[in-house]
Amino acid sequence: MIFLIEYNRSEGRIVTFRDFDDSQRKEAENSRLEIELDLNRKRVDHEVVLLDAASEDALRLTHRRYFEDLRQILEDKRGKGSIPDNNHRLTNGSS
């Protein structure tokens, strides 16, 4: 899937979010350019980007910054974490 994101950096939030099928690449590219031209005319400084991902969930994992605030990014990992409490793969045979 293709995702079009217009992101207000200083406020840390998404302004526009659209998804397209893989077959709609040209349409997605045109939309991205149109948004960018429009923002340029209005002198609005937003980031406009197209991203390809297997699903929206996959996109939310690799580009969390667009979807979560700073606290959420820090908080999510605090408890359940990327670092497992009991790393089963690493404990095999050695405990």
Added chain:
Amino acid sequence: MFKMPVSKTQIDRLGDRLKGDSHTERDLRLLDDYRQSFGEAYEAVVQTIRQRGEFPTGRPAKSTASIAEKLRRESLRLSQMQDIAGCRIVVTDVVRQEQFVASLRTVFPGASVIDRRDNPSYGYRAIHIIAEISGKPVEIQVRTALQHLWAEVSEKSSDVLDPTIKYGGGPDEWRSFLTEISESVAAYENCEKSHSERLAASEKMAADCAEIKKLVAEHEHQLPDQKSQELRGRLEALTRKIANAEQKGRENLEALRRLRNDFCNLLTWAISLLDKRAKEQKQ
């Protein structure tokens, strides 16, 4: 519609103009054409990775804002920029990261590999592979979950706290936090890697041990005394080594748990700092 090919000089002149604050519509369209010229190379790279069972998130074209910022920040010409098109893969851990990078080296033999783990860029640690297809570079970012977490925190902080944070600027305490957490991730991952290597060695020794035991059990009465003694000696030595490796493994796991706690404490501290900041802003 047929479009005239754009020369390198025209691209670099466009890059010079993009360093300015305002952009003309013509320049934005020209930049868009240039970005789209990476489309085929990008597709080829992403397809190759998918065929290897990974599903990267692709960014077929870097955003105008990011291009302009990079041109202002670095003494780099637009035609030299290697990450106009790229994709990102987040893997579970450092062992998987190295396996995956090794497989990418095989499928893109001429690719350059930038390992930012030992020499981080303002705390950013990851491995980047620049594959070149028909003269067009495509950047593949391979991050572990922890390296990715650090990068997300750094980027989001740059968005909402201070745009210079990503490149070593910003408030002292936040910069120190990012440095410490990057070092904490490095320490954890180094420990994780050595533990994984030790585990693999231990498993190999256990397999050797089992083989010798089987040999002795099956042929005990047929083996000459000297051979039998030699095998028993090897068995004893291996058993000692395994016990030693298991002890080291337990110590390593304890070290991993300590590092995990340090890491979590750092995140907790950062959250409290954000809360304090929010409270101050309300007042």
